[in-house]
Amino acid sequence: MRGSDKNKAETPLMRQHREIKTKYPGAILLFRVGDFYETFGEDAIITAQVLGITLTKRSNGAAADQELAGFPYHSLDTYLPKLVRAGHRVAVVDQLEDPKQAKGIVKRGVTELVTPGIALNDKILETKRYNYLMAILFSHSTTSAAFIELSTGDFFCFSGKPTDIQKVTYALQPTEIIVGRTDYPKLIELLGKDYHIFRLEDWPFQYDTAYKILTHHFRTASLKGFGVQEEEYGIRAAGALLHYLHENEQKNLSHIHKIYVLPQHDFMMMDKFTLRNLEIIEPIHPEGKSLADALDCTLTPMGARLLRRWLVFPLSDLQQIQYRQNTVETFIIQQPKLAELASFLKNIGDLERTTARLAARKISPREATQLRNALHYFFPLFELLQQVAPQTTQTLIPVIPDIQEAVTLLKKTLLPECPVQTNAGNIIQDGISDKLDEYRNIRLHAQAILSDIQEREITKTGISTLKISFNNVFGYYIEITNAHKHKVPPDYIRKQTLTNAERYITPELKQLEEKILHAEDRMVQLESELYQELIEKLLAWVTSISAAAKAAAEIDVLRCFAWNAIKLQYCKPEFHENPTLEIIEGRHPVIEILLPRDKPFIPNDIYLSPDNQQILLITGPNMSGKSVILRQTALIVLLAQSGSFVPATQVRLGIVDRLFTRVGASDNVSAGESTFMVEMNETAQIVHQATPRSLVLLDEIGRGTSTYDGISIAWALVEYLHNEPSISAKTLFATHYHELAALDDQLPRVQNYHVQVQETQEEIIFLRKIVPGNSEHSFGIHVAELAGIPKPITQRAHEILKWLESQRDNRPAENQNLPTIKKTKIQQPLQLQLFALADEQAFKVRKEIEEIDIERLTPIEALLKLQYLKRLLEH
Secondary structure, eight states, rough: OOOHHHHHHHHHHHHHHHHHHHHSSEEEEEEETTTEEEEEEHHHHHHHHHHHHOEEEETTSOOOOOEEEEEEGGGGGHHHHHHTTOOEEEEEEEESSSSTOSSSSSEEEEEEEEEETTTOOOSSOTTOOOOOOEEEOSSSSOEEEEETTOOOOEEEEEOHHHHHHHHHHHEEEEEEEETTTTTTTHHHHHHHHOEEEEEEEEEGSSSSHHHHHHHHHOOOOOOOGTTTOOHHHHHHHHHHHHHHHHTTOOOOOOOOOOOOOOOOOGGGEEOOHHHTTTTTSSSSSSSSSSSHHHHOSSSSSHHHHHHHHHHSOOOOOHHHHHHHHHHHHHHHHHHHHHHHHHHHHHOOOHHHHHHHHHHHTTTHHHHHHHHHHHHHHHHHHHHHHHHHOOOHHHGGGGOOOOHHHHHHHHHBBOSSSSSSSGGOOOOOOOOHHHHHHHHHHHHHHHHHHHHHHHHHHHHHHTTTTEEEEEEEETEEEEEEGGGGGGGTTTTTTEEEEEEEEEEEEEEHHHHHOOOOHHHHHHHHHHHHHHHHHHHHHHHHHHHHHHHHHHHHHHHHHHHHHHHHHHHHHOOOOOSSSSSSSEEEEEEETTTTHSSSSSOOOOOOOEEETTTTTOOOEEETTTTTTTHHHHHHHHHHHHHHHHHHOSSEEEEEEEEEEEEEEEEEOOOOOOTOOOHHHHHHHEEEEEEEEOTTTTTTEESSTTTSHHHHHHHHHHHHHHHHHHHHHTTEEEEOOOOOEEGGGGHHHHOOOOOEEEEEEEEEOOOEEEEEEEESSOOOOHHHHHHHHTTTTTHHHHHHHHHHHHHHHHHHHTSSSSSSTTTTGGGGGGOOSSSOTTTTTOHHHHHHHHHHHHHHHHGGHHHHHHHHHHHHHHHHOOO
């Protein structure tokens, strides 16, 4: 069909849809039609697929068939979040006028546009997570980004090297990223395609445009007062963010009242590998538990979000750390007051996001009552804080304004309990509007008013049988029997004659009828208008309430730190100038919580100093706890610099500028990277970025390749970390390569430690305690037994191991009958030593054995592997 013919065939509804769709080409239109939200065409196909609803086709007269998918309008809060979480931009198109009063097609328009990074709906947002929208901009000398959290008002910019941007992005996990079309390939190269990305035209990123957008938003002549005046690229990214919000129907942003620079030198930066390996926010395994989840005893959603932010951005500023520490210590000393403090915090709720909805004029009456209640409890909270921690209160008081007027206004205007919707009525108190009071009086006392009129008319006319009734044809009327017709006053207007009576109306009765019949509708309309007036008045306190919410969140997190210290017996870490790290009886904060009460966590001591013990080489059996010791050391440092007390008897440390971990193995198959490549990428970042103030944790470096390659890389890496003056980082190095123990004699700041094992005739017990010295065994076969490998395989493995050890030691084996192994073929020891040599056949056997991963080997695979080794030795 030609374009002109197609347009002629369009119904008015579809023409209206097409016109709105043209303005929002990248969004799914939820098009309100009566009691349903409908989607059409490609939108319908996507919607049906994401929501799992029926896709149909409808023909509109001469128009072509049109795909259609819809759902009831009252299910919007159920279906909208699913579309947004699937990464789609959704425009909600509502009816802007009453269909009954519309002339022609009902007027419609976009009332809300929601994207993954633009959301205020609680059903879309995660309670304990921030929902950052990010803009990124690349230049020759620097990379800049800006972040905005619409639901809390947080707004900042950040500049640095691409790797710094990676770290901040991974820590904050933005739900949506905007980028100029020119920079899109660079973004993909830096961050990959795992994020929801929206490409803007390049012009909103221009400096003059962005600067104008920002100053217009903040209503200032310049940005000097915010400390971002010199951040050219940060300004450009921030301006593009605001432009994006404006273009997506976000006009009311008064809660975003400042912008700041995120100073990277104030924080201990961690790369994405470290954040992942330490399971700070997300556990690696679904059944696991993250550090944040284990320690979260906050009482407000905004406190839970702030706790996670503090954990991914530990402080490097000693003064800020000590401020938090001192407040925590004060709370511990004032422990009896913590319960009272908690009772106030519980009633404050998510004041931060409620304020954002107030600023956007999207706050429901019920949320407004929650705002009133939260602010009511806010004042006794700070009065108590003044008693418990006056120093903290003095720090927070400058941002705690007098918002009593807002509380008074809310209490005076709103009923104690309000509905969610404004069209449900029962929102406004009596005494606010004379007109509303009149309507309420009529609605509540209509029958009494009619009874009074009836009694008055009986007295006036002397007709004892006069009565006032109602029907749908005449409304309210006066009925008089025929016996009393002669007494009817002249101002009565006859409306109907019956067999035994006549019905009349009066001007007074018709006027009252009008009020009674329309009282409900007019009351609802008037209450809605009065509620909107209340919201407009409350906007004057948005900035103040937002500041109060942030202060309450901080108190909540510090109280959480104090409660954990009391409940879990944490100690206050001591900071000093030198980079030494000393931990006495340190414990893993997550594992300790998960262990049964009858199995206490085994603590360990760690001492690291660039002067005499820079690198600890930790050997020990599989499953003995080497990785746990590495992780708990990192988490203790991280908690200390977050301002928390830590799981240990005593901790003394210097400020750690960067924390690196290379723990565990993982493939990146989608990117074509093996376990070994991922391992080397992570290690390379450590080598390039570590400093003498850094803490490096390395677990099983080199195990993803052949043993000789692995040992060589691990050996050279330890040497480099030890000998390179620009690094000299404190390092914990867990390894299976016992050959590395020789480094203890060659490098003065390398010390050997191993995890203790108690051997008996029947079993091996992992004591999970590290002590000086090197471990001589790996006990891999024992671990295989624990994993459930059948006994015939493990027994055979023991025989082979004894024979191999006899060859190494040049002594007869206890079992001389090993038909699967020709001993004459093996001239060199198979216990692998660094730079050891063997004949060609032995080398092949050794290589095959080295590459066996016992932890992943099935019984069938083990038997097949033994058969293959037998054949290999026989040739």
